[in-house]
Amino acid sequence: MKLGRVSQQGIVFAIFLAMFAGFAFFLHGFATTANMLALLQNVAVLGILGLGMAIVVIGRGVDLSLIATLAVPPGLVLQMVQDGSSLSLALTAALLLSIAFGLVNGWLIAYAEVPALFTTLATGLFLAGLGQALLFKLDVVQWSAGLAGFEKLGQGVVLGIPMPIIVFALACVVIGLLLTRTRVGAYIYAIGDNPFGARTTGIPVRPTIVLQYVLAALIGCLAGLVMAASVNSMPTRIYNSTWIYDVILVVVLGGIGLSGGRGGVLNVVIGTLLIGTLLNGMTIMDISYSAQNLIKGMVLLAAVIADSFLNPRNEETAQQGDI
Amino acid sequence: MTDNVLELRKATKLYAGVPAIEDVDFALRRGEIHAIVGENGAGKSTLTKVMAGVVNLTSGHMAVDGAEVAPRTPLESRHLGIAMVFQENSLVPTMTVAQNLFLGQEAFYNRLRGIYIAAQQFLQSLNFDVSPTMVVGQLGAAKKQMVEIARAVLHKAKVIIFDEPTATLTPEEKKYFFDLVRDLKARGVSIIFISHALEEALLLADRITVLRDGEHVVTDDTVNFDRARIVQAMVGRDLSNTLYGKRKTTMRPAGERVLTVQNLKMAPMVKNNSLSIFAGQVTGVFGLVGAGRTETFKIVAGVLKRDFFHGGEIVLRGQPVRYLVPAPAVKAGIAYITEDRKVEGFFETMSIARNIYLGLLAKFPGGRFLLSKREADHAGADWISKLNVKSIGGKAKVVELSGGNQQKVVIAKSLVQEPDIIIFDEPTRGVDVGAIVEIHELINRLADEGKAVVVISSYLPEIMALSDRVLVSRMGKVVEEYSAFEATEEKLMYAAIH
Numbered sequence: 001m002k003l004g005r006v007s008q009q010g011i012v013f014a015i016f017l018a019m020f021a022g023f024a025f026f027l028h029g030f031a032t033t034a035n036m037l038a039l040l041q042n043v044a045v046l047g048i049l050g051l052g053m054a055i056v057v058i059g060r061g062v063d064l065s066l067i068a069t070l071a072v073p074p075g076l077v078l079q080m081v082q083d084g085s086s087l088s089l090a091l092t093a094a095l096l097l098s099i100a101f102g103l104v105n106g107w108l109i110a111y112a113e114v115p116a117l118f119t120t121l122a123t124g125l126f127l128a129g130l131g132q133a134l135l136f137k138l139d140v141v142q143w144s145a146g147l148a149g150f151e152k153l154g155q156g157v158v159l160g161i162p163m164p165i166i167v168f169a170l171a172c173v174v175i176g177l178l179l180t181r182t183r184v185g186a187y188i189y190a191i192g193d194n195p196f197g198a199r200t201t202g203i204p205v206r207p208t209i210v211l212q213y214v215l216a217a218l219i220g221c222l223a224g225l226v227m228a229a230s231v232n233s234m235p236t237r238i239y240n241s242t243w244i245y246d247v248i249l250v251v252v253l254g255g256i257g258l259s260g261g262r263g264g265v266l267n268v269v270i271g272t273l274l275i276g277t278l279l280n281g282m283t284i285m286d287i288s289y290s291a292q293n294l295i296k297g298m299v300l301l302a303a304v305i306a307d308s309f310l311n312p313r314n315e316e317t318a319q320q321g322d323i
Numbered sequence: 324m325t326d327n328v329l330e331l332r333k334a335t336k337l338y339a340g341v342p343a344i345e346d347v348d349f350a351l352r353r354g355e356i357h358a359i360v361g362e363n364g365a366g367k368s369t370l371t372k373v374m375a376g377v378v379n380l381t382s383g384h385m386a387v388d389g390a391e392v393a394p395r396t397p398l399e400s401r402h403l404g405i406a407m408v409f410q411e412n413s414l415v416p417t418m419t420v421a422q423n424l425f426l427g428q429e430a431f432y433n434r435l436r437g438i439y440i441a442a443q444q445f446l447q448s449l450n451f452d453v454s455p456t457m458v459v460g461q462l463g464a465a466k467k468q469m470v471e472i473a474r475a476v477l478h479k480a481k482v483i484i485f486d487e488p489t490a491t492l493t494p495e496e497k498k499y500f501f502d503l504v505r506d507l508k509a510r511g512v513s514i515i516f517i518s519h520a521l522e523e524a525l526l527l528a529d530r531i532t533v534l535r536d537g538e539h540v541v542t543d544d545t546v547n548f549d550r551a552r553i554v555q556a557m558v559g560r561d562l563s564n565t566l567y568g569k570r571k572t573t574m575r576p577a578g579e580r581v582l583t584v585q586n587l588k589m590a591p592m593v594k595n596n597s598l599s600i601f602a603g604q605v606t607g608v609f610g611l612v613g614a615g616r617t618e619t620f621k622i623v624a625g626v627l628k629r630d631f632f633h634g635g636e637i638v639l640r641g642q643p644v645r646y647l648v649p650a651p652a653v654k655a656g657i658a659y660i661t662e663d664r665k666v667e668g669f670f671e672t673m674s675i676a677r678n679i680y681l682g683l684l685a686k687f688p689g690g691r692f693l694l695s696k697r698e699a700d701h702a703g704a705d706w707i708s709k710l711n712v713k714s715i716g717g718k719a720k721v722v723e724l725s726g727g728n729q730q731k732v733v734i735a736k737s738l739v740q741e742p743d744i745i746i747f748d749e750p751t752r753g754v755d756v757g758a759i760v761e762i763h764e765l766i767n768r769l770a771d772e773g774k775a776v777v778v779i780s781s782y783l784p785e786i787m788a789l790s791d792r793v794l795v796s797r798m799g800k801v802v803e804e805y806s807a808f809e810a811t812e813e814k815l816m817y818a819a820i821h
Binding site for chain 1: 624626648653654659668669671677680681692740
């Protein structure tokens with residue numbers, strides 16, 4: 001078991017290094033400081049989302065509604081400011097919306113015992129629909145004058161490092177500390193390892209599950225704010241894209257078993273780096289979008305198959321219907 | 324051609340080196356009804372599963388109609404003419420009776436009307452009152468059993484094995500079942516049935532085999548048995564048995580009454596159960612599997628979910644309580660140490676110390692937001708030495724430990740919560756001999772310290788060795804109570820079987 005887990009992480013890291021070295025050697029313009037920063041900047045949002053997904057996956061769940069929380073609460077911020085609200089009021093509203101959404105997800109999964117897969121599929125659809133039908137006037141919510149200064153979250157540079165990378169790094173540190181150093185983190189791992197055991201031990205399983213989904217929603221919102229600030233708008237149609245699969249790709253590829261209780265922030269970082277390198281290399285090589293999807297699909301398939309070999313799921317998980 | 328349709332010689336099955344059955348000789352005569360009786364863990368199920376091809380022998384021989392065979396799968400056994408009717412139904416609940424009967428034998432073009440007609444004729448020929456178009460899930464236990472039997476007969480079984488066939492039947496259904504079995508016998512089918520109910524064995528069987536601790540004790544014609552002889556054969560183990568040999572010579576007096584359960588109900592396992600638990604002594608709860616012991620105490624500890632309205636009263640130190648989840652029960656000082664440590668015991672990917680620390684965190688979250696490595700290491704090292712958990716350091720993952728050491732970790736995880744009421748459910752199941760002694764010493768020590776200790780066990784010697792007071796459970800409630808001095812293995816066994 002131990003060997004298998006280490007080797008998956010190791011394999012992914014080795015693939016990353018090999019790919020990186022290969023690109024650096026063969027691809028002109030890959031191994032430059034500018035390209036490295038661009039690479040990281042491009043995957044920073046994905047990495048932040050990966051952290052949110054990691055929290056729920058470690059707790060033996062899954063959150064397919066992350067892209068909805070990425071699109072809708074930040075979209076609300078842009079829309080409210082456009083309509084004349086102050087930035088702080090808009091941010092508060094987005095925060096409350098994210099928390100409320102996380103609470104609904106968590107309640108449905110922990111207390112109503114609806115499998116996470118179906119819950120988040122449905123609630124994500126609901127939130128995206130809510131945004132498109134009621135909150136936003138256009139599919140792409142535009143930047144407005146009231147947001148002046150806020151774009152630094154996406155476009156600012158500190159000590160030569162783009163802001164999204166810094167936000168990703170900070171988020172990694174915060175989530176890493178939460179998972180490894182706090183009581184809540186210990187509970188999340190315990191629930192992912194053995195939910196029945198955690199319950200019998202007296203761990204507050206259901207509140208902890210709710211907290212996981214609230215955290216995931218907040219992280220999704222943060223990622224959305226960074227994204228909106230980077231591109232000066234919020235294209236809410238992103239919900240219809242296949243991005244959620246990229247997020248799962250990052251988490252699974254990094255070696256966080258879908259059976260729960262395993263992995264950590266380091267795995268998200270490794271997964272993000274690998275995907276970032278892959279995408280960046282493919283872009284430099286000018287591979288078409290559809291061919292990129294084909295390659296990503298194959299990589300995800302390989303990762304999921306490797307996951308089920310190295311972290312075999314047990315009977316209970318299969319019966320629970322969690323992913 | 325011998326007159327034995329089925330024969331086992333020197334049959335041995337080892338599970339991880341531990342024998343479930345050892346050198347068992349067994350012969351089934353053509354057209355007889357043969358009952359197998361014994362305590363839980365005596366090897367009855369293993370023996371019959373060997374015949375049914377569910378379990379493969381480690382060593383020994385099996386013969387059908389005198390010819391040596393070694394069925395490796397249930398299908399191979401079925402081709403040999405051996406069918407087993409399991410305790411848990413093996414029917415597909417969403418299919419009709421006829422579909423179930425012909426499951427796996429469908430023609431390529433499976434005409435429903437055709438199989439309904441065939442099933443109807445077949446069921447009528449057996450005189451079974453079951454409609455072939457009924458969906459199996461809607462049938463009662465007795466009718467499901469009829470379908471199972473019909474399927475066995477349809478497969479031209481010459482040997483049918485029943486595992487606890489009457490456990491889920493009402494008295495009238497039982498009577499009807501007996502007639503069915505006799506009818507099958509008249510058709511030349513040989514019957515094996517496992518039963519806890521000795522009366523049934525005496526009433527129905529031609530011959531009875533008694534197993535004990537995986538070994539064959541006696542096989543004889545039913546006329547030569549009476550209830551007393553069977554019970555004696557079932558429990559009459561060597562009392563000089565080193566592990567459990569010491570009879571209790573002292574008895575701890577009952578302390579404060581800490582827990583009272585009144586009229587506890589939870590269908591179908593717990594029926595109007597009432598009992599009391601006292602501090603400072605070990606209360607043994609004996610009963611056979613399915614007697615509702617585990618369920619009763621899981622309700623007390625909040626582990627079993629149940630609805631808000633039904634169910635009787637649980638009084639903890641004078642306060643009525645009703646726990647919907649285990650967390651408040653843990654806070655109130657109740658520890659339930661599970662019988663199934665893999666499913667609801669330890670955290671397998673974590674270290675021993677982390678497992679124990681999680682127990683501590685769950686009971687005493689206090690103001691802790693951050694984890695303390697020092698505290699975790701301290702709690703881990705403390706309990707590893709207290710319970711003598713053997714491993715390659717506290718970093719070893721629990722899944723890599725032996726059964727006995729895993730059990731110790733699960734116990735430590737609960738004891739670190741400083742409980743006053745400690746419920747051990749089958750504390751030594753799957754545990755090696757050395758660890759059994761240590762766990763028993765620990766249980767005695769806890770009672771000496773004034774804790775209220777409950778030991779649920781199906782193993783009589785364990786109950787006898789540990790208990791100051793024995794409650795015997797049967798059919799969902801406590802039916803008898805003995806003090807350590809009154810209790811004998813025969814009395815307990817007699818009370819536990821109806």
